[in-house]
Amino acid sequence: MTALLHLWGGYVRLTARWPVIATLVPFMPVLALWWFVTAIEVFPRVFLPGPADVARSFAALMYKGILPDYLQDSVVRLAVGAFWGTVLGIPLGLLIGLSQRAHTALWPLLLFFQAIGDIAWLAILVIWFGYGLVTMTFVIVYTVIFPVVLNTVLGVRSIPVNMHRAALSLGASRLRIVWEVVLPGALPNIITGLRNGLGYGWRALIAAEIIVGTSGIGFMMFDARRAGSVVEILLGMIILGILWYIVDNWILAPIERATGQRWGLVTR
Amino acid sequence: MLRLRSLSAAATFGAPFVVLLTLWAVLVPYFEVNPRLFPPLLAVVQAGLESIGDGTLLQHIGASLLRVLVGTAIALVLAIPLGIAMGVSPLVSTFLTPLFRFFSVLAGIAWIPIATLWFGYGFGAITFVIFNAVFFIVTYNTLLGVSTIPRPVRNAAASLGAGPWAMLTEVLLPGALPNIVTGIRTGLGFAWRGLIAAEMIATNVGLGYMLFVARDFYKTEVIVLGMIVIGVLWLLLDRLILAPLERRTIERWGMVQRA
Amino acid sequence: MKDLAIRNLSKTYFDPYAGTNVTAVHDVSFTVKQGEFVSVVGPSGCGKTTILNMIAGFLPVSGGEIRVGGKTVTGPGPDRGVVFQSFALFPWRTVLDNVAFGPKMRGVPKAERERIARDYLALAKLSEAEGRYPTELSGGMQQRVGVVRALANEPDVLLMDEPFASVDAQTRMTLQEELTRIWQEKRSTVLFITHDVAEAVFLADRVIVLSKGRVLKELDVTLPRPRVWDALHEDAAFKALTGQVLGLVRSA
Numbered sequence: 212m213t214a215l216l217h218l219w220g221g222y223v224r225l226t227a228r229w230p231v232i233a234t235l236v237p238f239m240p241v242l243a244l245w246w247f248v249t250a251i252e253v254f255p256r257v258f259l260p261g262p263a264d265v266a267r268s269f270a271a272l273m274y275k276g277i278l279p280d281y282l283q284d285s286v287v288r289l290a291v292g293a294f295w296g297t298v299l300g301i302p303l304g305l306l307i308g309l310s311q312r313a314h315t316a317l318w319p320l321l322l323f324f325q326a327i328g329d330i331a332w333l334a335i336l337v338i339w340f341g342y343g344l345v346t347m348t349f350v351i352v353y354t355v356i357f358p359v360v361l362n363t364v365l366g367v368r369s370i371p372v373n374m375h376r377a378a379l380s381l382g383a384s385r386l387r388i389v390w391e392v393v394l395p396g397a398l399p400n401i402i403t404g405l406r407n408g409l410g411y412g413w414r415a416l417i418a419a420e421i422i423v424g425t426s427g428i429g430f431m432m433f434d435a436r437r438a439g440s441v442v443e444i445l446l447g448m449i450i451l452g453i454l455w456y457i458v459d460n461w462i463l464a465p466i467e468r469a470t471g472q473r474w475g476l477v478t479r
Numbered sequence: 480m481l482r483l484r485s486l487s488a489a490a491t492f493g494a495p496f497v498v499l500l501t502l503w504a505v506l507v508p509y510f511e512v513n514p515r516l517f518p519p520l521l522a523v524v525q526a527g528l529e530s531i532g533d534g535t536l537l538q539h540i541g542a543s544l545l546r547v548l549v550g551t552a553i554a555l556v557l558a559i560p561l562g563i564a565m566g567v568s569p570l571v572s573t574f575l576t577p578l579f580r581f582f583s584v585l586a587g588i589a590w591i592p593i594a595t596l597w598f599g600y601g602f603g604a605i606t607f608v609i610f611n612a613v614f615f616i617v618t619y620n621t622l623l624g625v626s627t628i629p630r631p632v633r634n635a636a637a638s639l640g641a642g643p644w645a646m647l648t649e650v651l652l653p654g655a656l657p658n659i660v661t662g663i664r665t666g667l668g669f670a671w672r673g674l675i676a677a678e679m680i681a682t683n684v685g686l687g688y689m690l691f692v693a694r695d696f697y698k699t700e701v702i703v704l705g706m707i708v709i710g711v712l713w714l715l716l717d718r719l720i721l722a723p724l725e726r727r728t729i730e731r732w733g734m735v736q737r738a
Numbered sequence: 739m740k741d742l743a744i745r746n747l748s749k750t751y752f753d754p755y756a757g758t759n760v761t762a763v764h765d766v767s768f769t770v771k772q773g774e775f776v777s778v779v780g781p782s783g784c785g786k787t788t789i790l791n792m793i794a795g796f797l798p799v800s801g802g803e804i805r806v807g808g809k810t811v812t813g814p815g816p817d818r819g820v821v822f823q824s825f826a827l828f829p830w831r832t833v834l835d836n837v838a839f840g841p842k843m844r845g846v847p848k849a850e851r852e853r854i855a856r857d858y859l860a861l862a863k864l865s866e867a868e869g870r871y872p873t874e875l876s877g878g879m880q881q882r883v884g885v886v887r888a889l890a891n892e893p894d895v896l897l898m899d900e901p902f903a904s905v906d907a908q909t910r911m912t913l914q915e916e917l918t919r920i921w922q923e924k925r926s927t928v929l930f931i932t933h934d935v936a937e938a939v940f941l942a943d944r945v946i947v948l949s950k951g952r953v954l955k956e957l958d959v960t961l962p963r964p965r966v967w968d969a970l971h972e973d974a975a976f977k978a979l980t981g982q983v984l985g986l987v988r989s990a
Contacts, residue, residue, distance in 0.1 A: 219570060237578040258597060319492045320499065326717070327710035330675045334690040334702045339516065373826035376796050381840035381891055382816030391839075395830040410584075414669070418588045418676040422691075433680075436592040444592045452585045459584065 234460070260442045265449065268442045277431075282450070285427040288344070289416050292351025293409055300356040300408070301401060304363025305393065314364075321360065329354040329415045333422055342423050347416070354415040355408035362404025366397025399471035406463045413455060518700035523707070526700040535689075540708065542685040546602065547674055550609025551667065558614045559659060562621025563651055572626040579619040586666070587612035587673035591681070600681045608673045613666035620662025624655030656728045664721050671713060686712075739807065740894040742770040742793070742927060746802035749788050749951075762788045763951045765802070770895070775921055775928045777938035780948035781987060786931045789948075790899050793929065794820050806894050816840060819888035821898040825880045827872040833859070833883050834868040840891025858890040859883075861920055878909035882916065889924065898930045902937065911967050914940055918965055935984045939976065940965055947986045954986055 226233035242262060248254070249261030256264075272278035306313045307321075329350045336346040370393060378388045420429025428447050435443035504520040514522060530536035566572050590611050591604075598604040628651065636650045678687025686709055693701035749763040763785045770776045778786045791797040793804050795814035804811040806818065819840075827836050834855050841851035859865050862882045872880055881901055888896055902910045918941060921928060932938050938945050939959055947954040961976060970976045 233573075234577045237574055237576075238581070241578065315491055316495050320495050323496070323710050323714065326713035327706050328672050328675060328713070330672055330679070330687075331690060331706045331709045333679065334694040335517075335699060335706070337694055338697060338699065338702075371824065371826065373822045373824050374828065376794070376814065376820065377822060377826040377828075377887075378839070378843075379796075379814035380794055380816070380818060380820040380893075380897075381887070382843040383839075384843075387843065392828065395828070398830070411672075414588050414672065418591075418672070421588070421591055422676060422679050432589075432592040436596050439596070441593065441596060444596065448585060448589050448593065451589055452581050455584045456581050460580070 234456075257439070258441060260445065264442050265446050268446050272443075272446070278450075281427050281431050285416060285420065285429065288347050288427065289351060289409075289413050292348050292416070293355050293405075293412055295348070296352045296355025296408060296412070297359055297405060299352070300359030300404070301363055303356075304360040304401070304404075305367060305389065305397075307360065308364040308367025308397070309389070309393065321357065325357040325361075329411075330418050330422075333419060337423055342425060346423060347419050350415050350419045351412050355405075355412045358407035358411060359401070359404040362400045362407065363397055366400025366404075367393055369400065370396040399467065402463075402467045402470060406459065406467060409463065410455075410459065413451075417451065515697045515699060518703055522700040523703050526698075526704045530701075530704070536704075536708070539684060539686050539689045540712070542682075543674060543678065543687070544712075546606045546685070547609055547667075547670060550606040550670065551613050553606075554610045554613035554666070555617060555663070558617035559621050562618040562659075563625050563647065563655065565618075566622040566625025566655065567651070569626060572622050576619075576622065579615060579622060582615040583619045586615045587669040588676050591673070591677050594677070595681050600683075602682075604681050605674060605677045605685070608677045609670040612670035612673045613663070616666035616669065617659065617662040620658045620665075621655055624658025624662075625651055627658070628654035660721075660725055660728055664725070667716070667721070671716075675709065740772050740927065741805075741807065742895045742929065743805045744768050744789075744793070744802070745805075747789065747792065747799065747804065748801035749785070749792060749797070750800045761951060763792075763800075766948075766951070766953055767802075768946055768953060768956065770927055770929055772927050773925045774944065775930065775942050776944045776946060777930045777932060777942035778946045778948055779932055779935055779938040779983060779987065780954075782933060784948045785951040786933075786948050787899060790820075790897050790929065790931050793895075794818055794897050816844065816891050817894045819891055819893035819896050821881075821884050821888050821896070821901045823900045823903050825872070825877075825884045825904070827880055827883055827887070829872050832869055832871055833864065833875070836872070836883055837887045837890050839887065844891075854890055858886045861923065862886045862916065876909075877905045878913055881905060881913060885917065885920070889920070889926065894927060896926045896928045898928065900932050901930075903932070903934075910937070915966060917941060918963070922964060935987060936980050939980050939983060940967070940970065945979075945983055947983060949987070957983065 222236075226236075246262050249256070249259055253259075269278070307317055308314075332350060332353060333346070336349055340346045340349070374392055374396065375388060378392050383391060416427070417429035417432075420427040421433040424430035424433070428451060432444045432447040435441070435447070500520065507517060507519045512519075518526075527536070565575055587608060590608050594604040594607045594611075598607055632654065633646070633650060636646055641649060674685075675687040675690075678685035679691040682688050686705055690702055690705040693699075693705065745767050747763055747766045748761065750759050750761045752758075753760045766785075766789060768776075778789070780786050788797065792799050793811065795811055795818065811818070828839065831839070834852060837855040837858055838851040841854055846854070856865065856868065859868055862885065864879065864882055864886065867875060867879060867883075872883070875883070881904070884901065885898075902913050905913065914937060930938070930941055939961075942959050945957045945959060947957070957979070959979060961970070961973070961979070
């Protein structure tokens, strides 16, 4: 028993120095299980290929340059959509958060259109814009904008009224207050909104690529499905998972933590 | 007094929609918009009445909701006990957290291609996608919820003589409930989207299918009808099921910190 | 002379729970002369915070008028600085930037406004904290920053809304002594709201007792300055005065 605890202690110290290890180690049993299940062919290889097959496919696609291309397509689409979603969403969120009139007029509409969901728009978007970049961008912007707006509104409204008053009594004009008080005060929530938005956004991207795409990782997966080639599907899923995991955990979450905790605004 | 207030609240909520509908009814005919691009309000209403009349709308709604129901039910039955079991031990939960975060990240839509390969087209594949979307997220959230119950609370229960079953029902479940409910809400959100996406390509009945098949025939009134139905359904789901659930648990117990 | 003059001030608002109009302040009049330190004391709900919010310009006036240096008050502004019970420091700015905020709004260039901020921080003996963020400071230190932030903008009147109510008893006494020390150097015009009778008498030149939205009585405080707690705790005059005020407050 104590031996086990010593082992665990060693593991904890190791991961404290290199947190990456804590992320990677849990996957080893999964990988081992996967390899084992495919080795004894519980399911036909056609249905469930093994890790080696997927790795080989990865190498092949990288070599042919297809994977980097598709990856780039997907990432660029997401970036463009996220950019516009944020650029449009933050001002809208500020407006709705600060103006009761804007809130009354727009909030119910926001909730309803968010409920429709990005994917349901694909049908009519294809009629309007065909199968191109515009359709994709629209879907992603649509997806990203709602979490950004909603969280911005939340952030704006959670600023204590005394902070506004303090700024007023120190001579700040209303416009100045938006820049000096409202934006920094709402920033942690805005970043949370961005993070959520990106989470929904890349899913919308994959769905759009699957349904109406002609390139990108989602398309690759769907195309592979049509050809009956499971290996590429699995490869696609793993790549997506790893990519998003890295972006969310090692880039977005620290930013969220940094702004919130540094200023003591968010208690986790 | 209260009646009047909730009536006026409903009116304020509905007012923007009334304005929108009026604009729609007036502007589309005024600008002579091509009905193949965007339908006039009347056409959508007609399409709606038709599809209710011949039963197709209810068929689609029924099919979609059934898949959501089955997928979610199975997912919850498996996810919550699993999450609790894993969350109880800090060792296990720390170790497994990255794993479940990874699979939460993949939840739902990314599984569509492989689901259709494994289960073919139809009920199985779609329900699997929904199950998937809810399962990983709820398990992860349950795990998180249980592991963040303060040690002193669990110790207090133990020192007051709580056995394993009592610990489960009186401490672990209620303590993790806010996170579980948040997980259900997020999971359902992904599941609903996954549902529509999957139905667009993998079946011949359901709301997603209804949208996509109408696109082939440029029947924009059916598309817009479908979009409105989807929006309304989700709002109903949210207001009638999720919000009361959250109110009864999270807000009532004053545990609003959603990590 | 930049006096703060309140004439026939009243405040009525609609209470949605009661369903009727509620009058929080009835016909209140008093003057704070330039350089005077006046405490307003009264039980909870007596309207003192409402009065302060009206003077600060955060609440509109139902009746009467408020004048600073002869000019009528119409909204918030840098001529009336406010110190809040909840500190209201900007958590995303350092202590130095917080104190420099007022001058920044007035367009004072960076080097100059940082110099002003540093001077005031030194006055409050907070110089080492200038690079820290509010969340890193104790409650007492945060409120000192709050006081100094309002002072650095050199307002005509300093309004203080139960500023020490959120700190523990020992810190409170230290802060009160700090405040009188700083005030004696700057001789600002101060209106100080509190429910703590001893605090009101300790700090002020004059105490106004408020109850149910009306002025009960005004009392002059002729205790010598500088005032220190160790000396005053057992002082007969201090005890007599606090006893008098307490009696008035409790009888209302």
